[in-house]
Amino acid sequence: MSIKKTSGAQPLKPADFDEALERYREYLKRKKLLFTRERIAILEEVMARHDHFSVEELHDSLKANGKKVSRATLYRNLDSLKEAGILAEVDLGNRHIQYEHVLGHSQHFHIICEETGEILEDDSVEVEKAVEILARKHGFEVARIKLQIFGLRRRK
Amino acid sequence: MSIKKTSGAQPLKPADFDEALERYREYLKRKKLLFTRERIAILEEVMARHDHFSVEELHDSLKANGKKVSRATLYRNLDSLKEAGILAEVDLGNRHIQYEHVLGHSQHFHIICEETGEILEDDSVEVEKAVEILARKHGFEVARIKLQIFGLRRRK
DNA sequence: TTCGTTGCAAAGCTTTTGCACGAAT
DNA sequence: ATTCGTGCAAAAGCTTTGCAACGAA
Numbered sequence: 001m002s003i004k005k006t007s008g009a010q011p012l013k014p015a016d017f018d019e020a021l022e023r024y025r026e027y028l029k030r031k032k033l034l035f036t037r038e039r040i041a042i043l044e045e046v047m048a049r050h051d052h053f054s055v056e057e058l059h060d061s062l063k064a065n066g067k068k069v070s071r072a073t074l075y076r077n078l079d080s081l082k083e084a085g086i087l088a089e090v091d092l093g094n095r096h097i098q099y100e101h102v103l104g105h106s107q108h109f110h111i112i113c114e115e116t117g118e119i120l121e122d123d124s125v126e127v128e129k130a131v132e133i134l135a136r137k138h139g140f141e142v143a144r145i146k147l148q149i150f151g152l153r154r155r156k
Numbered sequence: 157m158s159i160k161k162t163s164g165a166q167p168l169k170p171a172d173f174d175e176a177l178e179r180y181r182e183y184l185k186r187k188k189l190l191f192t193r194e195r196i197a198i199l200e201e202v203m204a205r206h207d208h209f210s211v212e213e214l215h216d217s218l219k220a221n222g223k224k225v226s227r228a229t230l231y232r233n234l235d236s237l238k239e240a241g242i243l244a245e246v247d248l249g250n251r252h253i254q255y256e257h258v259l260g261h262s263q264h265f266h267i268i269c270e271e272t273g274e275i276l277e278d279d280s281v282e283v284e285k286a287v288e289i290l291a292r293k294h295g296f297e298v299a300r301i302k303l304q305i306f307g308l309r310r311r312k
Numbered sequence: 313t314t315c316g317t318t319g320c321a322a323a324g325c326t327t328t329t330g331c332a333c334g335a336a337t
Numbered sequence: 338a339t340t341c342g343t344g345c346a347a348a349a350g351c352t353t354t355g356c357a358a359c360g361a362a
Contacts, residue, residue, distance in 0.1 A: 032341095033341080033342090034335085034336055034337075034340090034341060034342065035336075035337095036335075036336070036341090036342065036343080037335090037336095038342080038343070039342090054326095055326080055327085056325090056326085068344095069343090069344095070343070070344050070345075071326095071327085071344095072327090072328080072329085072343075072344065072345080072346095073342080073343055073344075075326090075327060075328070076328090076342080076343085077342095089247075091245075091247040091302070096326095109290070111290070111291060111294055111296055113296070114299060120294050120296075122290060122293070122294065124286055124287075124289070124290040126286040126289065126290075127283065127286040127287055127290060129286075130280055130282035130283040130285075130286045131280075131283055131303070131305055133280070133282065134265070134267070134278060134280040134282075134283060134305070135267060135305050135307055137278070138267055138276050138278065138309075139309050139310045140267055140269070140276075140305065140307040140308065140309055140310065141307050141308045141309075141310050142305055142306075142307045143270060143306050143307045143308060144305075144306040144307070145303070145304075145305055145306075146247065146302075146303070146304040146305075146306070147287070147301070147302070147303045147304075148301075148302040148303075149287055149290070149291050149296065149298055149300075149301055149302075150298075150299050150300040150301075150302070151291055151296040151297050151298045151299045151300070152296065152297045152299060153294075153295050153296055153297075154295045154296065154297050188316090189316080189317090190315090190316060190317065190360085190361055190362075191361075191362090192316090192317065192318080192360080192361070193360090193361095194317080194318070195317090211351080211352085212350095212351085224319095225318090225319095226318070226319050226320075227319095227351095227352085228318075228319065228320080228321095228352090228353080228354085229317080229318055229319075231351095231352060231353070232317085232318085232353090
């Protein structure tokens, strides 16, 4: 089953990168981590991509853009990008972890066709509200929602 | 961050195993796959566990119960259990894929505390309804919903 | 008897780690 | 100058695969 990306890419406004940079800078300062060229390069690449990508693909596109960052460094920094709220893991049900950037995209959910692997993205205020209520029932403050809907596309 | 399981385990009614066995048998027949002792052993073990487990842990508990099934066979059969609707992958945000059985448990969602790793399970008809509507909007028939809510537990 | 299935071991990936060098503050 | 981060290469972990033997129908 091949995985196709079909929608959801929104143009990267320069403001998104600036916001991400600012957020990351603050995060690093707060955690007493250094602001290195490699971390910036990774951030740039993450923000430049609007699709779902694996670590390997991120490594490739870094290389393709002349930024050499070792795989080890990439792995060592992914968690900080996640913690800073810039990067998120995506589970597309294919046993491979992929990533997507969060800033500059609204909250969205994944709808995955089990037949073709086609992936749609969309959001829903109603879903968010219902989730909010469910979480609150257990005394939880919602930070992030991951929702994957697996199904079959109906013939129209 | 340690991962604790805190709720959601429901006692395994023998009927659940019977139903799973029946379902798996039909699935195997439909796919013209053989009904082997190893597949049955894996099914038993999957249905006997009420927690989230990794492939390695499943392999361990099989061994502990005197059923020797090689890792290769385990991997080769996981997908069929998924396809048959007996097993599901669980994404708990820790970069490790885990599994849980589906039959005998109602549809449920995971609420994960980002601080302690505590995991709650619950369901919500409202969430299901909202998801249904979202999916239908795109011409999708919902087969399975995976929802993870990450957040912080509020002090009471 | 006939194929599909299994176990083993090797191969292929993915991710982590130790160490010496290099860079940020 | 000091301390943290990086690259490299090795190690560790996870998943798949080729092949000969086995077992379900």
